[in-house]
Amino acid sequence: MTGLLDAQEVSVRYGSLAALDGVDLCVHDGQRHALIGPNGAGKSTLLDVLGGSTRPQRGTVRFAGRDIGRLGPAARARRGINRIHQRPAVFATLTAAENVVVAALPRVIPRRRWWPAGRRRAAQQLAGPLLEQMGLTAVAAVPAGHLAHGQRRQLEIAMALAGRPRLLLLDEPAAGLSAVEVGRLVELLQALPRAVAVLLVEHRLDLVYALSDTVTVLRDGRTLAAGTPDEIRTSPLVRQAYADGVA
Numbered sequence: 001m002t003g004l005l006d007a008q009e010v011s012v013r014y015g016s017l018a019a020l021d022g023v024d025l026c027v028h029d030g031q032r033h034a035l036i037g038p039n040g041a042g043k044s045t046l047l048d049v050l051g052g053s054t055r056p057q058r059g060t061v062r063f064a065g066r067d068i069g070r071l072g073p074a075a076r077a078r079r080g081i082n083r084i085h086q087r088p089a090v091f092a093t094l095t096a097a098e099n100v101v102v103a104a105l106p107r108v109i110p111r112r113r114w115w116p117a118g119r120r121r122a123a124q125q126l127a128g129p130l131l132e133q134m135g136l137t138a139v140a141a142v143p144a145g146h147l148a149h150g151q152r153r154q155l156e157i158a159m160a161l162a163g164r165p166r167l168l169l170l171d172e173p174a175a176g177l178s179a180v181e182v183g184r185l186v187e188l189l190q191a192l193p194r195a196v197a198v199l200l201v202e203h204r205l206d207l208v209y210a211l212s213d214t215v216t217v218l219r220d221g222r223t224l225a226a227g228t229p230d231e232i233r234t235s236p237l238v239r240q241a242y243a244d245g246v247a
């Protein structure tokens with residue numbers, strides 16, 4: 001079955017270490033797909049491959065029916081794949097609203113090096129609803145550097161949404177957040193429109209089960225299991241892998 005994103009037989013080696021060894025992964029339109037596994041299983045490496053920052057030695061990556069294996073992260077973002085990193089990447093001296101406007105500009109002015117005022121206004125009009133969607137209206141005028149960590153994470157997601165992605169790659173979005181911030185983030189991620197598929201890497205299994213409809217488990221660079229959250233939760237193989245390997 002073909003999906004929005006289809007990765008097949010992906011292998012990445014670092015010297016003698018196989019970080020990924022013939023991994024297949026398929027993410028469908030609108031799916032909430034989680035990638036889990038013990039430390040060193042290859043989760044981040046697979047996100048790097050899908051996001052375009054690591055070129056695999058073997059395997060193919062197709063997105064919306066096209067081979068994107070040769071495209072870098074910026075070209076993939078233009079096609080609709082957007083990655084949220086563990087450390088929120090925002091412009092600290094710009095306000096939350098300005099950050100979203102900057103992120104929206106490529107969408108309203110594709111492939112231009114100059115920004116006509118009308119287009120800038122169009123980007124500004126996009127910012128308000130996205131900030132609201134991410135619960136940031138009250139801090140729209142606050143410099144991003146002054147926001148709490150959880151708010152910066154929400155801002156980064158608003159910025160990613162400004163590019164109108166079809167697939168969001170989320171790398172441990174709850175890392176470093178307080179319990180309250182995690183609860184808020186889960187609510188916001190659950191409310192994301194189904195037009196956006198999500199591939200989530202997360203160590204916290206409670207979040208994985210709350211947010212995903214499909215789970216793929218990696219171990220030692222290979223796919224150990226894939227299924228619904230219920231199937232994964234009760235899988236003896238997965239329990240054993242975590243008992244053996246998780247920190």
Ligand SMILES: Nc1ncnc2c1ncn2[C@@H]1O[C@H](COP(=O)(O)OP(=O)(O)OP(=O)(O)O)[C@@H](O)[C@H]1O
Pocket residue numbers: 014017018019037038039040041042043044045046
């Ligand atoms: N740039 C690199 N150079 C050498 N080895 C690497 C590099 N990146 C990753 N690795 C190794 O590849 C394997 C997979 O790493 P990866 O970070 O993808 O795992 P992970 O599942 O994301 O782990 P964690 O949950 O701890 O973040 C690990 O053994 C790691 O040490």
